[in-house]
Amino acid sequence: MPKYEEPSGLPVRLLSDPEMIDACRERDFPQIFSLAKRRGGFHASLIARRCDLTPSRVGEVMKGERQIRDIGVIERVADGLRIPGHMLGLARREWETPKALRADAAHVEQRGPLVVADQRPAVARAVPGVDLDSILAAASGPRLSPSTLRALHASIEDYWRRDDEHGGEVLRPAVVGQLRYVVEMIKETSDGDLRRDLYRIAAELARLTGWTHFDARQYSQARTYFTEALQLAKAIDDRQFMANVLACMSLQATYEDRPADAVALSTAAQDTARGHGGTPRVMAMLTMREAFAHAAMNDPSAAKAALAEAHRQFDQTSDADPDPSWVTYFDEPKLIVDTGIVHSRLGEAATAEPLIAEVLQRGHGGNQRGRAFHAFWLATTQLQRGNLDQACHTATVALESATGVGSERVTGHLREFQQRLAPFSKEPAAVMFESRLRAMLS
Known part of the structure; x- marks a missing residue:
């Protein structure tokens, strides 16, 4: 046999x-x-x-x-x-990818891109190779000054803005390149104050890189870079930024259906920031991540306790607070919409809908991804309340915003909404939405 x-x-x-x-x-x-x-x-x-x-x-x-x-x-x-x-x-x-090709790819990554001379576009011949570029950079040496550091911080702010507008997939090579450049500058810099600033910049770039992988739902790579960001921040004992990275990892854990880990990471973030300069705004943001995690565990009591604490902390915010730049996004509209999302996760659609709708009506500037997310959650609450036509209309708003953003998280939420329409698959509104979603995905 x-x-x-x-x-x-x-x-x-x-x-x-x-x-x-x-x-x-x-x-x-x-x-x-x-x-x-x-x-x-x-x-x-x-x-x-x-x-x-x-x-x-x-x-x-x-x-x-x-x-x-x-x-x-x-x-x-x-x-x-x-x-x-x-x-x-x-x-x-x-x-x-076959093992042999993966090995070749690793070799190419270390040595720079392999280009066949006869097939290169003419413009590529005028661009120095990676090895030559590194040699020239080493010969010139780091030219650090306060203006250099300001320029690096400004580029990070620009990366985040473009990530909100278009997604981070296209930005990632530039961000990773700048991260490695800053790490090399750290190795060659003896000045203590400059090294500390460079560590902080490198930590921000590593977190941004992790975020772009997370937004693409490439979770293993995201964890790698979040861990690197955590280690860079720890090297200079920047507890607030360490807490920020832990909060990112908590949010990722909710997406990976690991709510218990998400709770542990969010509470660790609060413990890390508490007593080490954690401003009320920082503490409010970290506690809101805990509320997300408890809602993912379907624990209404714990989720609402965390919500109450987030609001209490936010009520204590002041323009005079020394808030780090990375938390300024957590403003009143963000507090309101996140509160609505927690209630939506708990199935409390009647409470969630007006909160999310209010923020969606205010507009999002150039943040297309934020608009898409909030429209998805509003559509979800409307569907929970039995308003199929309205829910599909709002989900179409999310879809329209998503077309301009390279974000697998957004696409994943739209697919999730499509699955929730299964009981209504023959209704005209559901058929129309599914048709538009298929067109977008194709």
Whole structure:
């Protein structure tokens, strides 16, 4: 009797089948699992083992009794069944590149881009190579002055503004390059005050890089850079910035469906800032992250206690407070809309709707991603209240804002809203929204 061999992944013929392509594009996991079982040789227990799920959960998904929305679980399904990342709206998976090519890529990353001379565009021939660029930078040496530091801080502010307007995917190479440049300057600088300022700038750049990965739902890379930011801030004992990074990691944990970790990280952030210059605005922002985490755990009592503390802290803010620049975004509208989002997460739509609607009506300047997020949450509360037409109209506002922003988090929320429309799939408003969403995703 021939020995049974488990399939290493779904066969190419199935992955290229229009039925599977459509199921992946819609993230229709009942259909994906069914096709994997019927035509890919993956029985339910094998799917469970490969995707790090329980067999009962796989069975419930296949019956349509449970949904898969968490991006971490979606990534495990992609890796377990060997579904290419682009089919599920994910970044390219590491296993999609053969080991030999990954090794070559690592070598190229260390040495600079490999360019075939005869195929280079004419303009590239006038640009120095990476190695030469590094040599020239080393020869000139760091030319540090207060104006240099101000310029670096100004560039970070500009990066954040453009991240809000367009998303961070395109910005990331420039930010990473500047981060590595500043780290090299730290190594070559002996002046204590200048080194401290450079550490602070490097920490801000590392956090920004982590944020761009988080916004793209590339969570492993985000953790790497958040950890680097934490270490850079710790090197100069900047407890407030350490708390800021921990708050970012707490928010990411809520997206990864790790609410207990999110609570621990948010409370650690508060403990880190408390007694080390944490202004009322800083403490209000950190406590709001705790409220998010408790709401993700569906703990209304703890979430509302954290909300009350966030509002109490915010009421103590003053223009005279020495607030760090990275927390100035947490203003009154942000406090109000975040309060509404916490209530929405708790299923308290009647309380949430007017709060989110108020801030959405105020406008967001150039922050297209913020407008898209808030429109999504308003649409969610309207759907919770049974106002289908209004919810779909508001979700379309979110979709329109999302078209100008490269943010997988925004796209993920829009897909989540689409899944919530399943009971109304034949209603005209739902059909129209789904049509527009498909057009955007294509």
